[in-house]
Amino acid sequence: MENKERRFLIDRIFDKIFQLGNVSKEDQETVNHTLNKELLEKPFRVAVIGQAGVGKSTTLNAVFGLENYTSNLAEGTKEVVEKIYPIRDGFNLSIYDMPGLNNDIAKDIEYEKLYRQILPWCDVIVYVVNAHSRDFGEDCRILKEIVLPICNENKVRENLILAVNKIDTIGESINPYDPELKWDAFKNEPTEKLKIAIKKKLSDIIDKLIDENLIGANESLEKHQVVFYSAVFNYNLRDFILAITKAGKRGWIWPATVGLERVGQWSDAKLSKD
């Protein structure tokens, strides 16, 4: 603990640059001031979208470090509350827990308006899907007809992350009785057989996204915007953090403040389990 006050990683990096670059005190102040203003005054805004049961809460817990986050949006509630969480050093994270579409056509119309109001102002828009959902087509439709158009109209397509969760349960969806297709909880990694099954499934999902013109088409997603992970097993969250880094104009803020450290913690956690 050499630093008396804990500071943003990004501040420390800038200090190093200032030292090397012989920057005047005044310029340093200006940069630090602007940076802190950006980090402290504007919370990092995240919108989470997904149908019931896809693991929105566990994703928020695992990726954004919100412990015991539970969705409190009762079905039928129209308002979406911006929930602000102080993360550290005065840095805030704000979460918009969006109601999932597809329950009722009348509600979908209301919710779409809500999406239109909120999504354009978010730094990261996370659309969570279940890796072995039987009706992935419906998610594709929602992305294609509602979420992507809103993102494109407001020029925030780069903020969108298609988060494919629950890759640990792909094996169970093939054969629930095959122990070799179960997640190796001890090593916290897929077994060899499961690895092959996961790879196959992931390439099927990518193919499907290409077929549905969600990847590789005009005004569609880039491959790096699609991440595969398991929130309950903290597996492959690095890709998720990388995707956040690349998201829009402010994605870098997240890993530069808390993200990278968390990724470090995860890898430790994984090793100590062995």
Next chain:
Amino acid sequence: MKPIDTYNVCFLGRTGNGKTSLINALWGTVFKTDPLVACTKEMYSVTVMDDVPNGKEGLTAYDVPGIGEFSSDSKYERFYQHVASVADCIVLVTTFDRTDAPAQRLLMRLKPFIDKGKDVKFIIALNHIDSTIITDIKKEYEPWDSETNEPTEKCTQNIAERISIIHERFDKIFLPFEVVPVCAMRHYGIDKLKTLITIDNHDGK
């Protein structure tokens, strides 16, 4: 030769809601089912000669792939249009899962294809009523009484609640309907559903 004059029953619903299992339970067929993967990828039909409505020689049940596997420009759309246009009776299979919008949209799309010359019957089958997805506290929820092969009191409440939501969401969308709670796996409600399918619209009630 005169073709068999059949009463056509078609089953629609989200993938995984158990259309095929219901058909198997109703007419003793053995169409392939899978609890986890969408496995009906073609249109199947079975024609029986027993328990057919008055004035008909046979009953044909149509099983089509579930909705949701592909986005709205589904490659299965022609199957749906076909069965809707030949149907005397349409059975929408649903569950406690409240994701109803895809089925609402499907019915709205199919409405123009319904044969106006027939008094088409519409039934909503609430399947998988023994499911525990209805609650987060799985351990405390006991949905089924195995001795009587009936839903427990708590499950009966959940069924009533779900039925009222179904009415809210489907009443003005398609045709008037009745909801029948069933459990294909436990062979519960199957006879009632069969009666409702085959009973003559004008004789009954």
